[in-house]
Amino acid sequence: MTETQTTAEAVTTTRPTLLEARDLHVEFSSRGRRARAVDGVNLAIGEGEIVALVGESGCGKTTLARTLLGLERPTSGEVRYDGNPLTYTSKALKTYRRQVQLVLQDPTGSLNPRHTVYEAVAEGPRIHGLPDEQDLVSKALSHAGLRPPDRFFLRYPHELSGGQRQRVVIAGALALNPKVLIADEPVASLDASVRGEILALLLRLRDELGLSALVVTHDLGLAWNIADRVAVMYLGRIVESGPVEQVLTAPRHPYTQALMSVLPESPERVVLTGEPPDPTRIPGGCRFHARCQVLASGKAAEAGVHTRCRTEPLPILPATPEAQAACYYAETTTP
Template sequence: MTEVLTKRKTLLEARDLHVQFASRGRKARAVDGVNLAVGEGEIVALVGESGCGKTTLARTLLGLERPTSGQVLYGGAGLDYGSRALKAYRREVQLVLQDPTGSLNPRHTVYEAVAEGPRIHGLANEEEIVRDALSRAGLRPPERFFLRYPHELSGGQRQRVVIAGALALAPRLLVADEPVASLDASVRGEILALLLRLREELGLSALVVTHDLGLAWNIADRVAVMYLGRIVESGPVEQVLTAPRHPYTQALLSVLPESPEPVVLTGEPPDPTRVPGGCRFHPRCQVLGVGRAAEVGVDGKCKGEPLAVLPAVPEPQVACHYAAATGS
């Protein structure tokens, strides 16, 4: 897997990305030094708890937020924030939101919803584009759905309409924010299978933002685990999810049904206005809490020595003093 990934040409990249917001008189470091790359034809899962910064990172990669510092690159070139350049960019990098009901205008038919993008970009052969996009999204025969309204569709069908709206612009990359979170379990597998099929048929790349490591296992080539504005572990999905090295990744995996024993994290949920010194995870770290970090002499480092920002490489990597000391 790693050998294959190293040969993929990078399509979208975050390079030392920082995004800050003012919050109650303090600065919230929503994205606090991130390097992340998505290759051509690659699916990368960005995983973490709510509030870890993954949605802000996704919005910044889409050009919806401007970075405080650092850079977004597409095809090797820095993102141009001029209105004309952003319009062209967003045709090639499309967003798929988690809530299809909220994404679709209840007063617009399916045809109008899918045709909106082609109309904005002045594309010819509108009806042919809409028909092809609906068909690729699994709504067949497409004409049967043209005059339907969102309330007349199932949740899975609405999500397929949202995906069809993205496909209508022939993008090269999808940014899918919790694409199956609002769907029944029986429908989730169908939507994930659809995303995989689109990758095979169209060569689409995707960044899938999720809190669900089970979803990452089923769809991604690589996974990046994010905590408090920074990626703390990344690598090929099989290696990260079968042998997680960061205590936070281990805790996330422990809630899956097949896990023998859940890890209960201590402390408060992360606050991006108060990033702890040392390892940002140390106030909640189960390894530090039970004394295992002290046993190998890194407890002081965990509490006081910052970790380097991980680079955007395909090989497995982790930002953890304990993992570095033990080789785990």
């Protein structure tokens, strides 16, 4: 498969695919050059599945999430929901966003301080003209763990704890009865004592409501605790993916290994040199090669792949449920 070849074939997952990116590219103009923020991504989220999208800041995670939400239009490739390509008319997007909802990382910034909890949660149903507004708000607050719901109707964000505010944000998404949540760093702004509660809530929503979720995070520990599958992103592309236990207990890509090494239980710390490259100047060969500890140590040379690492572009990974890594060295060590 060449670097630009897409997986146009149906994606095989253990669950029916609900939301999918196919050979997705998103570019922006930057100082007269084109920044390849998303540079060929295939990703599938199955029904009732939680997928964690992991990587450093600036790797393209948020741009990919915004594109899956229909907030950015792809330069090429497509987003598909329930088997159908996403179209970008106002009517189609409005219908789509009832099914795919965003949960932001900062509940304080997400909530209007002048709106009560009831008004915040009722905003979506009002925009979409849904009947039985109070019933929808009550059910959404209950599902989000704010019970009894009417006790919270007239409260304002400043009267709530950080965890309660995040639950209100989640309730605002649930009020539209979506099928997919896209959660961008959903617990990053919360105290450690509250993080587990919100993660447990997301798991309960998956179990009780059959919700699917894409959880965008830089935290592999979070991914371990919540996800069924994990996709590791570097410089606009997924470089490793698969079942969370398999990827995080035996990471094959050197970048994933480096990310894992910062966890407390890791036996060896890997310190990456330099910063992620400029997305307007993606290096040739493996896009990670300039920072790769395996290449720097001479192991890639011993395996006879060091020249390929520096010069030969890797294929775009397909959206399959099996563990996979875009790495020439990993290919030599696969049993």
